[in-house]
Amino acid sequence: MTAVMLTTMVLCFALTVSVAVSIGLAAILGIQVSNANMLISVKEMFGAINKFPLAAIPFFILAGNLMETGGISRRLVEFAKSIVGGIQGGLPMTCVLTCMIFAAVSGSSVATTFAIGAILIPALIKHGYPKTYAAALQATSAELGVIIPPSIPMILYGVSAEVSIGELFIAGFGPGLLISAALMFFVWAYCKYKGWGKNDGEGRLGFGKATLQAGWALLMPVIILGGIYGGIFTPTEASAVAVFYALVVGMLIYREIKIRDLYAIFRKSAISSSIIMFIIANAGLFAFLITRAGVPDAIGRWLEEVLQSPAMFLLGVNAALFIIGMFIETSAAIIVLAPILAPVAMHFGIDPVHFGLIMVVNLALGMITPPFGVNLFAACTVARISLDQIIKHLLPFVGVILLCLMVITYVPGISLALRDLVYR
Incomplete structure (x- = not known):
């Protein structure tokens, strides 16, 4: 079978x-x-999606689309530009910083790619950056959408491996900040080397004015994350709060969302949510069958025999996940692999929260690696270029993320220090 x-x-x-x-x-x-009996398929597919934490997924997707239409993403760009936009290479650094802030609410890298890329890719091209570089930068920066909490893949890992989603969220800050800092340093050094971005400060708002304009937008991640970590609401409830807040700000404060826009926003969000839920349902049935066939136990025993130390296990898992991530969508890969690999990781004494961050960061790489990187398709759509054109400028970014992945893998404190401070 x-x-x-x-x-x-x-x-x-x-x-x-x-x-x-x-x-x-x-x-x-x-x-x-x-x-x-074929009735197993109905039962298991329904059971795979009949989980309260998964309700957060459509809400976070809807919140991201509301932010894009409601002017929140544009104001976040101006705020980030006021901080780092005044130096050479400041505009690419603005892209990374904006994606980091936007990720603290949207939970989706694809939503981040479209919302921020629609603004910054044309701006980067206007300032003399190659179109292919702008698209590669945006695709890579948007990866932060699934690493910095709240994160849809973290929710899926928490449900699949039965790990606290709250702990995963707070553990995600360390890796997210590390990758953001590494990307910002790299683009600054690369622009210095290439001589790009000497006029990036043109049209930049002052910090005070930009902060004032973006005040309501900046308050959104504070409310969402503060509510989760303050015990006011669960991550799932936070997703509904995010939708309500984005709707109020976009319609009543910024007044950029009109009644006629709501149908298109809800339709787009419903389609995106349905695709993810359909993947989860099918992957849940697949995972049930291979578990019943004893595959996870067999793989676990084989890994224990071949990779006899935690360091070798993590190296082998990272290599396998990197290849798998190129071909299988992140959500599906997590749902299928997390129940198999997480128990083996615990056998080696690896914290399941730390292992979850390793899986999420590694599989997020699949979003920016050919042939099926969803962020690449999104960025290429915005930039109106073909996928093969982006590869040259993409490879250095992939190298930076891989280096950060190795640090995250073998320095557990990056993921667990804040978690231990809050929960222990």
Whole structure:
């Protein structure tokens, strides 16, 4: 059964069948081969999405779309530009900083790519940066959307591995800040080397004026994250608060969202949420079948025999996840692999929260690596270029993220220090 499922899934991937359909078809064939009752599929698919924390996903997606339409993202760009935009290479640094702030509410890298990229990619091109560099920078910076909390992949890992989502969220700040700082330093040094961005400060608002304009936008992550860590509401409840706040600010304060805009916003959010939920449902059925077949236990025993130390286990897992992330969508990969790998990691004495951050950061790389990097497609759509054109400028960014991943992997304190301070 397992061989049939894996072969079917890989074959479908090779034929460019969508991830959700590939996983679902493989699971259905697995049920047929094992002569199990097809009612299992209905039960397990419903059970996979019938979890309270998953309700946060459509709300965070909706909040991100409301922020994009309501002028919140544009004001965040002006605020970030007022901080770092005055130096050479300040505009690319503004892109990284804005994505970091936007990520503290949206939870989605694709939403971050469209919301911030629509503003900054044209601005970067106008200031003389190559179009391909602007798109590669935006795709990479938007990766922070799934690393800095709140994060949809963290929610999925928490549900799949039965780990506290609140602990995952607070542990995500360390890796997120590390990657942000590394990217900002790299783009500054690269622009110095290339001689780009000497006029990045043109049209830059003063810090006070930019802060005043962005005040309501900046208050949003404070309310959301402060409410979660202050125990006022759960991460799922926070997602609903984010939607309400973005709606009020966009319609009543900034007045950039009109009644006629709501249908398009809700429709876009519903489609995005449905795609993710369909992937989760199919992946849940697939995970149930391979678990019943004993695959997780077999893999766990094999890993224990081959990779006999925690350091080697983490190295092997990182290499495997990096390759897997190139071909399988992040959400599906987490749902399928987290129940398999998290128990093995705990056997090696690795904190499940730390391991969750390693998985999320690594698989987030898949969003900016060909052939199926969703951020690449989004950034190329905004910049109106083909995927092959972006590769040259993308590779150095991938190298920076890989270096940060190694640091996050082997220095657990980056992920766990703040978590231990708050929860222990």
